[in-house]
Amino acid sequence: MKAIKFLGANNVDIVDCAEPPGEDGCAKIRVEYAGICGTDLNIYAGTHPRAKAPLTIGHEFSGVLMEDTDTLKAGTSVTAYPLISCGNCTPCRNGNGHVCNTLGLYGIDKDGGMAEIVSIPKKQIIPIPNGLSNKAGAFVEPIAVTVHTVRETGFTPGDSALIFGCGTIGLCLALTLKNCGVGQLLLAETDEKRINMARELGFNVIDPTVDDVVSVTMQKTAGDGFDRVYDCAGAAAVADKLLDVVKVKGQIVIVASYKKPAELPLFKGMAKELSIDFVRVYRQKDFEAAIDLAQKEPLYEKLITHVMEPERVDEAFNLLFTKGSGAIKVMFKF
Numbered sequence: 001m002k003a004i005k006f007l008g009a010n011n012v013d014i015v016d017c018a019e020p021p022g023e024d025g026c027a028k029i030r031v032e033y034a035g036i037c038g039t040d041l042n043i044y045a046g047t048h049p050r051a052k053a054p055l056t057i058g059h060e061f062s063g064v065l066m067e068d069t070d071t072l073k074a075g076t077s078v079t080a081y082p083l084i085s086c087g088n089c090t091p092c093r094n095g096n097g098h099v100c101n102t103l104g105l106y107g108i109d110k111d112g113g114m115a116e117i118v119s120i121p122k123k124q125i126i127p128i129p130n131g132l133s134n135k136a137g138a139f140v141e142p143i144a145v146t147v148h149t150v151r152e153t154g155f156t157p158g159d160s161a162l163i164f165g166c167g168t169i170g171l172c173l174a175l176t177l178k179n180c181g182v183g184q185l186l187l188a189e190t191d192e193k194r195i196n197m198a199r200e201l202g203f204n205v206i207d208p209t210v211d212d213v214v215s216v217t218m219q220k221t222a223g224d225g226f227d228r229v230y231d232c233a234g235a236a237a238v239a240d241k242l243l244d245v246v247k248v249k250g251q252i253v254i255v256a257s258y259k260k261p262a263e264l265p266l267f268k269g270m271a272k273e274l275s276i277d278f279v280r281v282y283r284q285k286d287f288e289a290a291i292d293l294a295q296k297e298p299l300y301e302k303l304i305t306h307v308m309e310p311e312r313v314d315e316a317f318n319l320l321f322t323k324g325s326g327a328i329k330v331m332f333k334f
Contacts, residue, residue: 001016001017001018001019001115001116001117002014002015002016002017002115002116002310002334003015003017003056003111003114003115003116004034004056004057004058004114004115004310004313004332005017005053005054005055005056005057006043006044006051006053006054006055006056006057007053007054008046008053009045009046009047010044010045010046011053012043012044012057012313012314012317013313013314014310014311014313015054017056017115019117020111020115020117020118020119021119022119023119025121025122025123026119026120026121026122027065027066027067027069027119027120027122027125028065028066028067028117028118028119028120029061029063029064029065029066029078029080029113029117029118029119029120029125030063030064030066030116030117031061031062031063031113031114031115031116031117031118031334032062032063032064032134032135032138032333032334033061033062033063033134033135033137033138033307033331033332033333033334034058034060034061034112034113034114034115034138034331034332034334035058035060035061035138035139035141035142035304035329035330035331035332036058036060036316036317036320036329036330036331036332037058037059037060037141037142037168038167038168038169038257039059039105039107039108039257040057040058040107040317041317041320041321042259043055043057043108044317047259048108050104050108050109051108051109055107055108055111055112056107056111056112056113056114056115056118057107057108057112057114058106058107058112058113058114058115059082059105059106059107059108059112059113059141060082060113060138060139060140060141060142061079061080061112061113061114061118061138062077062078062079062128062134062135062137062138062140063077063078063113063118063134063334064076064077064078064134065077065078065125066117069122069125070122072125072127076127076128077127077128077134077137078125078126078127078128078137079125079126079128079137079138079140079141079287079291080106080113080118080120080124080125080126081124081125081126081284081287082105082106082107082112082113082120082124082141083097083098083100083103083104083105083124083281083282084100084103084104084105084106084109084110085097085098085100085102085103085104086100086101086102089101089102097283098148098280098281098282098283099280099281103281105281106118106120114310114332115334116334124284126140126284126287126288126291128140128291129291129295131295132291132294132295133301135301135304135307135331135333136294136300136301136304137291137294138331139294139300139301139303139304139329139331140287140290140291140294141282141287141290142168142169142172142329143172143176143290143293143294143300144282144286144287144289144290145169145172145255145279145281145282146169146172146173146175146176146177146255146290147176147282147286147289147290147293148279148281148282148283148286149173149176149230149253149255149279150173150176150177150180151286151289152277152279153228153251153253153277153279154251155177155180155182155228157180157181157182157183158181158182158183159182159183159227159228160182160183160184160185160221160226160227160228161177161182161183161184161185161186161226161227161228161229161230162185162186162187162188162217162226162228162229162230162245162246163177163185163186163187163188163229163230163232164187164188164189164229164230164231164232164233164238164241164242165188165189165231165232165233165234165238165256166187166189166191166194166195166197166198166205167194167232167233167328168303168328168329169232169255169256170187170189170230170232170233171194171197171198171201171303171328172300172303173230173232173255174187174198174201174203175201175297175299175300176293179293179296179297183227184220184221184226185203185204186204186205186206186216186217186220186226187203187204187205187206188205188206188207188208188213188238189205189207190207190208190209191323191324192207192324193324193325193326194326194328195207197302197303197305197326197328200302201299201302208237208241213241213245214241214244214245217244217245221247224247224248225244225245225246225247225248225250226245226246226247226250227246227247227250227251228246228250228251228252228253229242229245229246229250229251229252229253230252230253230255231252231253231254231255231256232255232256233256234256234257234258234259235256235262236260236262236263239258239262239263239264240262240263240265242264243264243265243266243268243269243272243274244268246272246274247272247274248272248273248274249272249273249274250272250274250275251274251275251276251277252269252274252275252276252277253276253277253278253279254276254277254278254279255279264276303328303329304328304329304331305326305327305328305329305330306319306327306329306330306331307330307331307332307333308330308331308332308333309332309333310332310333310334313332316330316332317330
């Protein structure tokens with residue numbers, strides 16, 4: 001079969017390899033779509049600490065079940081919950097397997113879904129309902145990140161919100177918040193094409209390199225700041241502003257994965273008695289809720305800006321490394 005493999009720093013290619021072996025408790029999926037995540041960019045660059053070559057990457061994918069399971073028939077369109085939890089550590093025993101002490105993911109710690117065939121535990125295979133395309137099914141994973149963000153951090157309908165970053169997660173979060181009854185919503189982004197995409201989706205967006213985000217915030221919130229501020233950018237320049245744009249007793253949620261340490265002026269947080277929360281990946285129930293949202297909200301699928309053949313792997317990754325390319329979600333079609 002063909003698979004997209006990480007072969008070393010800045011070396012990801014499509015190769016011929018053996019079909020994954022059958023494993024107890026697992027079933028095989030014939031992959032149709034597989035998306036590139038920000039984590040895959042780190043793997044490509046050779047900077048991910050756990051990904052070891054040779055590795056089939058990809059943890060956002062969908063396809064067709066190749067064999068019956070206890071609950072699903074062969075031929076069913078499916079996606080997969082890609083986390084690998086031990087089931088034995090304290091977080092796992094307490095129902096928090098998504099933050100397992102030894103958490104792994106398919107596509108990082110085991111061969112993943114950028115291949116013609118992938119083997120996944122049966123209990124983690126999730127059907128794609130009628131009416132949702134397999135392409136949209138491969139996009140459930142990033143939607144699940146935002147469902148988890150909203151569920152875990154106590155969002156209340158009517159709350160105002162500011163989102164930094166209009167990449168895949170930032171725009172998904174904006175759509176999720178819209179569908180959960182957000183009040184005033186403002187997005188901040190510096191990439192012109194991403195700003196245009198956000199506006200096409202109906203959102204109010206500013207460019208912090210043109211408009212001062214703190215001044216705009218004060219104008220829009222009568223000097224109070226936003227109830228909730230979501231960092232989907234993971235940049236030092238954003239970290240420097242987070243505590244200025246949130247209201248007294250408000251909440252900052254760190255959704256982005258920071259690659260480098262960032263400074264926070266913590267006294268400002270003390271002065272406002274605000275909270276800073278962090279979220280990581282998702283629970284399986286978040287995945288299932290994300291499928292329901294994807295069915296109800298067709299705008300999520302607009303974030304899939306490029307679908308390419310696996311043979312164009314270098315071109316696909318370069319799109320995401322190139323600022324101004326207009327790429328949001330890039331997928332391979334097998």
